[in-house]
């Protein structure tokens with residue numbers, strides 16, 4: 001294959017370089033995977049308006065997300081187990097994002113810890129919080145994120161109970177991986193990945209191990225979530241989190257106008273329209289199909305961001321046209337990371353930038369901040 005030209009090329013490579021259980025952890029949705037597929041398919045149904053004879057010089061993709069300058073309105077979404085796609089994955093992806101000028105969001109369920117990522121970056125990154133029953137642990141995570149200089153806290157609202165992903169169960173997913181014949185075979189056939197893993201000590205959940213009390217079973221995400229995540233999480237808790245954190249706050253996982261209004265009432269800085277990449281409520285609508293309604297409901301009160309199904313710069317442009325101030329990519333950067341480490345994340349971001357830039361120009365726009373619904377020829381939502 002020539003050098004990867006698309007996110008699909010990076011996915012093809014990642015499938016060949018990452019052990020099956022971890023590649024499929026990324027490339028999966030819950031139950032029938034209908035929502036996972038809809039996230040991508042619904043972008044394709046939106047058509048762009050081709051414009052001609054307009055000045056296309058001096059284009060700009062720079063913007064802001066919650067007041068932070070971004071080279072383009074794309075952030076790296078929080079993803080668990082990222083250090084299992086490639087050794088030290090979170091540290092590499094954070095460095096790539098910093099160099100590119102876009103935000104990196106570190107997951108609570110990351111392999112590299114908050115402190116690990118802080119040790120290799122020079123600018124603030126964002127931290128994603130899962131709210132656990134053990135509020136001392138939550139408090140401690142918030143304090144660690146503050147000490148590390150994180151500049152935004154992203155509270156995930158749509159995973160207090162884990163959606164069932166069949167592939168993870170079939171694959172016996174765990175971190176560190178088990179040493180059954182099946183798992184050893186999967187790893188042995190990915191020698192580059194193994195070499196990387198042998199060269200790092202980061203092979204389990206760095207934010208949790210050694211920090212959380214009574215963690216009895218980290219090997220199974222399902223039982224761990226059931227044991228630790230707080231299923232009573234409510235809007236009232238956001239008030240407490242806001243007080244503890246005291247900085248920019250983003251609420252992730254809102255897919256309904258009423259919930260978006262409640263999120264705006266909390267005084268948070270942004271809401272992320274998201275269905276967790278189709279990994280939670282299978283049967284929920286795609287994120288992009290819900291974006292316009294949520295934008296219309298709360299745009300004047302809170303920034304609206306979106307994630308789910310973005311696979312090209314064209315998708316980023318469509319999301320911005322439908323009112324998203326910012327977008328996030330999960331799998332696109334994970335595929336880059338699995339395929340080629342940091343270089344693959346650099347490449348994923350460059351691919352998106354080029355596609356975004358050329359598409360914006362051909363739609364007759366020079367500044368991403370002036371893009372609105374008028375660039376769409378057909379919008380089914």
Ligand SMILES: Cc1cc2nc3c(=O)[nH]c(=O)nc-3n(C[C@H](O)[C@H](O)[C@H](O)COP(=O)(O)O)c2cc1C
Nearest residue numbers: 026077078079080107156276277308309329330331
């Ligand atoms: C492998 C994987 C792990 C994820 N882990 C987390 C996580 O730990 N916390 C979280 O808030 N969202 C998590 N997400 C959801 C992403 O933040 C994001 O919502 C989703 O990936 C966006 O869809 P996309 O992958 O199609 O871009 C995860 C997604 C994937 C694919």
